[in-house]
Every structure is written in structure tokens, then in C-alpha cells.
Amino acid sequence: MDLRTTYMGMALKHPVVASASxxxxxxxxxxxxxxxxxxxxxxxxxxxxxxxxxAAAMEHFMSHGxxxxxxxxxxxxTMEEYHIGADRYLDILHHASKAVDIPIIGSLNGVTNEGWIxxxxxxxxxxxxxxxxxxxxxxxxxxxxxxxxxRRYVEILRHVKEAVSIPVAMKMSAYFSSPGHLAKQFDEAGxxxxxxxxxxxxxxxxxxxxxxxxxxxxxxxTQIRIRLLWIAMLxxxxxxxxxxxxGVDTHVELIxxxxxxxxxxxxxxxxxxxxxGHLKTLVxxxxxxxxxxxxxxVEQMKGSMSRQHVANPTGFERASYIKMLEHFxxxxxx
Numbered sequence: 611m612d613l614r615t616t617y618m619g620m621a622l623k624h625p626v627v628a629s630a631s632x633x634x635x636x637x638x639x640x641x642x643x644x645x646x647x648x649x650x651x652x653x654x655x656x657x658x659x660x661x662x663x664x665a666a667a668m669e670h671f672m673s674h675g676x677x678x679x680x681x682x683x684x685x686x687x688t689m690e691e692y693h694i695g696a697d698r699y700l701d702i703l704h705h706a707s708k709a710v711d712i713p714i715i716g717s718l719n720g721v722t723n724e725g726w727i728x729x730x731x732x733x734x735x736x737x738x739x740x741x742x743x744x745x746x747x748x749x750x751x752x753x754x755x756x757x758x759x760x761r762r763y764v765e766i767l768r769h770v771k772e773a774v775s776i777p778v779a780m781k782m783s784a785y786f787s788s789p790g791h792l793a794k795q796f797d798e799a800g801x802x803x804x805x806x807x808x809x810x811x812x813x814x815x816x817x818x819x820x821x822x823x824x825x826x827x828x829x830x831x832t833q834i835r836i837r838l839l840w841i842a843m844l845x846x847x848x849x850x851x852x853x854x855x856x857g858v859d860t861h862v863e864l865i866x867x868x869x870x871x872x873x874x875x876x877x878x879x880x881x882x883x884x885x886x887g888h889l890k891t892l893v894x895x896x897x898x899x900x901x902x903x904x905x906x907x908v909e910q911m912k913g914s915m916s917r918q919h920v921a922n923p924t925g926f927e928r929a930s931y932i933k934m935l936e937h938f939x940x941x942x943x944x
Contacts, residue, residue, distance in 0.1 A: 611897055611900060611901060611906070611907075612906060612907035612908065612909070613625070613893070613896070613897065613900075613907075613908050614907070614908065614909075615649075615873050615874060615908050615909070615912070616851065616873060617650065617803060617851045617853065617873045617874040618715075618740045618777035618778075618779055618802045618803045618851050619777050619802055619851075620650065620713050620739060620740065620777070622649040622650055622713075622874065623649050624647075624649050624893055624896070624908070625649065625864070625868060625872065625873065625874045625875050625896075625908060626647065626648065626649055626864065626874075626875060626877070626889060626892050626893050626896070627648065627649055627650045627651065627652065627853070627874045627875065627876045627877075628643045628648040628650070628651040628652065628876070628877070628878075628881065628886075628889065629652045629855050629876035629877060629878045630652045630653060630654050630655055630717045630742070630744075630878065631654060631878040631881065631882065632654055633654075633878075633881060633882070633886065634651060634652075634653050634654050634702075634706075635654060635694055635702065637702060637705055637706055637709060639886060640706045640709070640710060640714075641709055641710060642886045642887075643712075643881075643886050643889060644710040644711065644712050646886050646887050646888075646889040646890045647889045647890045647892075647893045648712055648889050649712060649874075650712050650713040650714075650715060650739075650874070651706075651710075651712060651713070651714055651715065652715045652717055652742050652876065653699075653702070653703055653706070653714060653715065653716050653717050653738075654694075654699075654717060655717040655718065655719035655744060656696060656699050656716070656717065656718055656719065656729060656733075657719045657720065658718075658719065658720025658721060658722065658726040696729065696732075700732055700733070700736045701736075703716060703733060703736040703737060703738055704736040704737050706737075707736065707737025707738065707739070708737065713739035713740065714737065714738055714739060715738060715739060715740040715741065715742050715779070716730070716733035716734075716736075716738035716740070716741050716742070717741075717742045717744060718730060718733075718741060718742070718743055718744065718770075719744040719745075719746055720745065720746070720766075721745060721746060721747040721762075727743075727766060727769050727770050727773070728773060730770045730773050730774050730778075731773045731774055733774075734774045734775065734776050738776060739776060739777075740776050740777045740778065740779060740802070740803075741770060741774060741776060741777075741778045741779070742778075742779045742781055742805060743766065743767060743770060743778060743779065743780050743781060744781040744808055745762070745763050745766055745780075745781075746808065746810075747759065747762065747763075748810065756786070756787055759786075760786065760792055760795065763780070763792070763796075764795050764796065764799050767780050767796060767799050767800070767801055768799050768800070771799070771800045771801075777802035777803065778800070778801060778802055778803075779801065779802060779803035779804065779805050779851075779853065780796045780801045780803070780804055780805070781804075781805040781807075781808045781855075782796070782804055782805065782806055782807050782808065783807055783808055783810065784806070784807040784836050784837075784840070785810065789840055790840070790843060790844065790847075793840075793844055793848060793850075794847075794848060796850065797848040797849055797850045801850045802850060802851065803850050803851035803852070803853055803873075803874075804844070804848070804850050804851070804852055804853070805853040805854075805855055805876070806837050806840055806841055806844075806852065806853070806854060806855070807836070807837055807840075807855070807856065808855075809829065809833075809856060828879035828882060828883065829856045829857050829878075829879045830857060830859070830879075831857045831858075831859050831860075831862075831863055832857070833856050833857040834854075834856065834857035834858075834863050834866065834867070837854050837855075837856060837857070837867070837870075838854075838866060838867065838870045841854055841867065841870040841871050841872050841916075842870040842871055842915060842916045842917050843916075843917050844871070845870065845871025845913045845916035845917070845918065846871070846913060846916060846918045847918075851873040851874065852871055852872050852873050852874075853872060853873065853874040853875070853876055854867035854870070854872040854874075854875045854876065855875075855876040855877075855878075856879075857879075858875055858876070858877040858879075858880055858892070859877075859879070859880045859883075860880075860892070860895060861891075861892055861894075861895025861896050861898075861899060862895075863875075864892055864895070864896055865896060865899055865911075866915075868896075868908060868911055868912050869911055869912070869913070869914050869915040869916075870913070870915055870916055871912060871913035871915075871916040872912070873912070877889075877892065880892070
């Protein structure tokens with residue numbers, strides 16, 4: 611049974627990758643992930659805001675502070691909201707890259723074109739085998755066009771690609787008017803991989819206290835469909851590797867993503883729910899299913915349900931929308 615795959619140009623022993631998570635703030639957990647079978651691991655994110663916060667604090671101490679400094683600093687989350695600062699992040703990354711054999715991928719999260727993305731080079735020097743970019747940007751300014759938003763993403767990718775020699779993955783959003791077109795732009799700009807998709811954490815309302823609630827809900831298996839769709843659509847049409855993330859709880863979701871065309875499948879929520887050892891459960895489930903269905907390799911099954919390989923490719927488009935509506939059953943519909 612050959613479970614090997616290639617992601618971001620890196621040969622992996624199988625497609626199950628541990629994605630960005632607060633679990634990886636501890637070196638022992640990273641070692642445990644390798645022992646449990648992770649083929650690679652994406653570090654928790656280093657955020658633009660915390661880098662700006664640290665830079666602002668340094669400027670304050672160097673210049674002895676202007677009166678505006680406390681107000682300016684209040685625009686950022688407090689440092690207590692970040693468990694680990696930039697130096698500590700790089701220290702963990704450095705020690706992890708020495709302590710385990712699997713590839714460790716750094717993660718950068720931000721929205722602007724400013725100096726925070728230069729930290730990609732610091733990650734490379736600390737031992738990262740790759741960089742995952744998560745540009746988390748919600749364009750609430752109604753004067754900004756969709757084209758301008760896309761340009762920002764592509765410019766950030768190009769800047770990072772120029773700064774490092776290691777592979778770079780772009781974690782995409784599903785909320786663009788034409789995800790396929792933007793994926794092609796990322797591919798042409800040199801992205802080594804696309805990760806589909808990041809999650810926008812929208813606020814909720816407390817209707818009794820009239821407050822905004824920001825609470826994290828872990829992903830569920832019901833969220834895989836839009837990712838299945840676009841991985842299946844993109845497979846075979848771009849050079850960049852494809853990674854699936856979100857909704858992977860069992861080997862079933864893992865298999866679906868691979869059949870859509872994913873080169874790697876990432877999970878965090880399942881590990882937070884079930885523990886790091888759940889990685890082995892996913893790999894074992896994949897192996898047993900492949901043996902039962904007589905697949906000899908991951909490469910054989912990869913993309914077998916993508917748009918270019920199914921008998922009726924229109925099933926990925928409007929026809930599936932119509933069929934879903936027609937086949938829906940409810941006791942209240944005659």
C-alpha cells in the first residue's frame with residue numbers, strides 16, 4: 611500500500627497533515643504529532659497585529675514615547691491575547707525543526723503589504739520547510755473593488771516568494787467572485803500550493819445584552835462541500851499543489867478530499883476534539899478503506915472524482931443545484 615504524496619514539492623509519507631493549531635505552541639505536542647503519524651505540520655500563526663504591537667512598543671521605548679502612544683497601542687489586541695511573541699515563535703519553530711523529521715511549515719497571518727511579511731525570511735532561517743500565508747482580510751470599505759482586493763493578495767504572495775527560497779502556500783478564501791480565476795492568478799504568481807479554504811470567523815449577537823459575541827466553533831463535516839467542489843474543479847488545471855482544510859473528522863472526509871484531487875488533507879478540529887493521537891486513526895482508516903476497495907496507492911485514487919474524470923462534469927455546476935432541490939424530501943412538501 612503506497613500512501614505517499616507530494617505537497618509543495620515535498621515528498622510526504624501520506625497526505626494527512628496537522629494544520630495550524632494552538633496545540634503546536636508546545637514542542638512536546640509537536641513531537642507527539644510526529645509519533646501519531648502526521649506527515650507534516652503547520653505551525654500556529656504569527657499575526658501581523660502582534661508584530662505591529664511589538665514594533666510599536668519598541669518605538670515607544672526607543673523614542674521615550676509620545677503622548678499618542680497609549681492610544682495608538684490600544685488599536686491592537688493586548689499582548690496578553692497572544693500566547694507567544696515573535697521571538698518565542700521563532701524559537702519554537704527552530705527547536706521543532708531540529709527535534710522532528712517531518713516538515714514544519716511556518717504560518718503568517720495578516721492583511722497589509724507592510725513589514726510583517728518579512729518574517730517569512732525569519733521563519734526560513736529558523737528551519738521552516740515552507741510558509742503558509744493566511745491573508746485574513748474582510749473588505750468592509752465599500753470603495754474598494756474586488757479587483758483591488760485580489761491584487762492585494764497576489765502582491766503579498768509575490769513579496770513573500772521574493773523573500774524566501776522555500777515553498778510558499780496561499781490559504782484561500784471561498785468568498786471571491788471567481789475563486790477559480792484567483793487560484794489561477796496565485797498559480798501564475800508562483801504559489802507552490804493552495805489551501806482551500808480558510809474560515810472567516812463571523813461574530814454573533816447577544817440579543818439580551820446587545821453585545822457582539824466572538825466565540826470559536828470548531829469546524830464540522832458539513833463544511834466540506836464547497837471545498838470538495840473547488841478542489842474537484844481545480845485539480846489538473848493548475849501546477850500548484852492542492853490542500854484541503856476544514857471538516858476533516860474521520861477518514862471518510864479525508865478520502866473524499868483525496869478523490870476530489872487534494873494532494874494533502876489538513877485537520878485541526880478533530881485533534882482538538884479527540885486528541886493528537888487521532889492522526890493515527892485517520893491514517894489507519896484511510897489504509898483500511900484503500901485495502902477494502904483494492905486501491906494500491908493514493909496517487910491512483912487522487913482526483914478520481916474531480917471534474918475532469920467524472921462521466922458527467924456538469925454535476926459540479928448548475929445541474930447539481932437543480933437535482934438537489936428536486937430530490938429534497940420534507941413531510942411538509944406535497
